[in-house]
Amino acid sequence: MEKRIYGQEFGFSTRAVHTGNDVDGETGAIRRPITMANSYALPYDPSDLNWSGAGKSLYTRNGGNNQKYLEEKLASLSGGEDCVALASGVAALSGLFFALLKTGDHVVFSTVTYIAVYRLLHELLNHKFNVETTIVDTGDLEAVRAAMRPNTKLVHIETPGNPTLAVSDIRAIAEIAHAGGALLSVDNTFASPYNQRPLGLGADFSVESLTKYINGHGDAMGGAVIGRKAHLDLIRAQSQVNLGGVISPFNAWLIMRGSVTLPLRMRQHNENALRVARYLESLPRVRFTAYPGLESHRGHAVAASQMSPGFGGVLAFGLDADHDAHNRFVSRLRIITSAVSLGHDESLIVFLGEKDERQYLYPPEFHQGFFRFSVGLEDGEDIIADIDQALRKTGLL
Numbered sequence: 001m002e003k004r005i006y007g008q009e010f011g012f013s014t015r016a017v018h019t020g021n022d023v024d025g026e027t028g029a030i031r032r033p034i035t036m037a038n039s040y041a042l043p044y045d046p047s048d049l050n051w052s053g054a055g056k057s058l059y060t061r062n063g064g065n066n067q068k069y070l071e072e073k074l075a076s077l078s079g080g081e082d083c084v085a086l087a088s089g090v091a092a093l094s095g096l097f098f099a100l101l102k103t104g105d106h107v108v109f110s111t112v113t114y115i116a117v118y119r120l121l122h123e124l125l126n127h128k129f130n131v132e133t134t135i136v137d138t139g140d141l142e143a144v145r146a147a148m149r150p151n152t153k154l155v156h157i158e159t160p161g162n163p164t165l166a167v168s169d170i171r172a173i174a175e176i177a178h179a180g181g182a183l184l185s186v187d188n189t190f191a192s193p194y195n196q197r198p199l200g201l202g203a204d205f206s207v208e209s210l211t212k213y214i215n216g217h218g219d220a221m222g223g224a225v226i227g228r229k230a231h232l233d234l235i236r237a238q239s240q241v242n243l244g245g246v247i248s249p250f251n252a253w254l255i256m257r258g259s260v261t262l263p264l265r266m267r268q269h270n271e272n273a274l275r276v277a278r279y280l281e282s283l284p285r286v287r288f289t290a291y292p293g294l295e296s297h298r299g300h301a302v303a304a305s306q307m308s309p310g311f312g313g314v315l316a317f318g319l320d321a322d323h324d325a326h327n328r329f330v331s332r333l334r335i336i337t338s339a340v341s342l343g344h345d346e347s348l349i350v351f352l353g354e355k356d357e358r359q360y361l362y363p364p365e366f367h368q369g370f371f372r373f374s375v376g377l378e379d380g381e382d383i384i385a386d387i388d389q390a391l392r393k394t395g396l397l
C-alpha cells in the first residue's frame, strides 16, 4: 500500500500527519525508519557517478531518506513545489543567500530580522564579497520601492520579525520585488506554515527555522527553504553538498515526528499568546505589548490579511522599571524559563535590547530593555498567574 498524501486536496492537519510517511517496504512498519548511515552501497561500476550530485543514495551529505521525507511534508504544508532541509535555520538562510547572490548584486532587507541575517548580508557578504545591502523598514512600502536598484536581486523580509514583531505586507512587497526584477524571500519562522504561507501570497521563497515551531519540542535543529525546484536544486548542490550544511538524519526524523502535531500546537500557541498579550496590555507597569493579534499593533490589519487562523506564539513587551528589576522579575518566574529560542512546548523569555547594536533600527519603545516572550503550551491561566506573581514580588503590580 502506498499512501502518497501530498496533494493540496487534503487538509493541513491530514498532510501534517501523513505526508512523507509511508509503510516501510522491508519491515511493514507503519512508520518509516531512521537511517543512520554515512555511506550507501555503490553500483557494480561506480565510474559514472557524480560525486557532487544531490539527493543520491551515495553519501549522507549528498542526501538521505529522512531528509527527503521531511522535505516532502514541508513542501506540501508550505504550498511549494520543492523544499530543501538543512542543518539549521541559519544554514537555510545562508544557503539561500549564497546560492542566489554574487559580487555586485544588491539586496534589500528588513530593519528587523534574525541577527544572523544582518551579519550574513550586511557584514559577511557585503564586506567579503561586495554584495550591496540596503536596510529598510519593510513596513513602509514606499521605502521598499525607493530602495530598489537595477542590480537588486533579492528582497528579504521577516514577518512577524524577530524580535520586535514588526509586520510586512508580503503581497505588496512581492509585487515591488518582481516589478524590479528581484526575488522575494520571507522568513516565516514566527508564523509557521500553519498561520501563514508566503508562497501563496507571491513570495519566491519561504524560509523556516525548523528548530522552532515545526519541530516544536526544543530538542533538534534544522532549517528549510521552500520554493521552486530550479532554485532549490542550486541550494542543494551548493549549500548542502559543497558547503556542507546537511541536516543529520536523526534531526530530520525528530523534526518529522514533531511536525505531526504542528496544527494542534499552533492552535494552543495562538490562543495562549493572544490571551497573554491582552493581559499584559492591561497592566499599568507594562510600557508596551507588541503582538500582531492585538488591535493596537501597527501591523494588525496587514497581519490579519495574511495570517490565519492566528498570529503565532511570540510577543514582545517592555516594563516600566529599571534595569535590575527586569532580572529580578525573570528570576521569580516559576513556569516560564529564561532562555533563548522560541516555538518550544514550554514558555521561554529573554531580556533583550539594551546592548543591541541594531537598536537604532527599531521603534523607540524598543530602545530600552524589553522581553521577547515565546508563549508555550502550558495552561493559559498558569502562564498568566506566573507573570502575575513574579510582577508582584518585584513590586510592579
Ligand SMILES: *Cc1c(COP(=O)(O)O)cnc(C)c1O
Pocket: 088, 089, 090, 091, 114, 158, 162, 187, 189, 190, 209, 210, 211, 212, 221, 222, 223, 342
Ligand atoms: C531562530 C531563528 C532563525 C535561525 O534558526 P536556527 O535554527 O537557530 O539556525 C532564523 N530566523 C528566525 C526568525 C528565527 O527565530
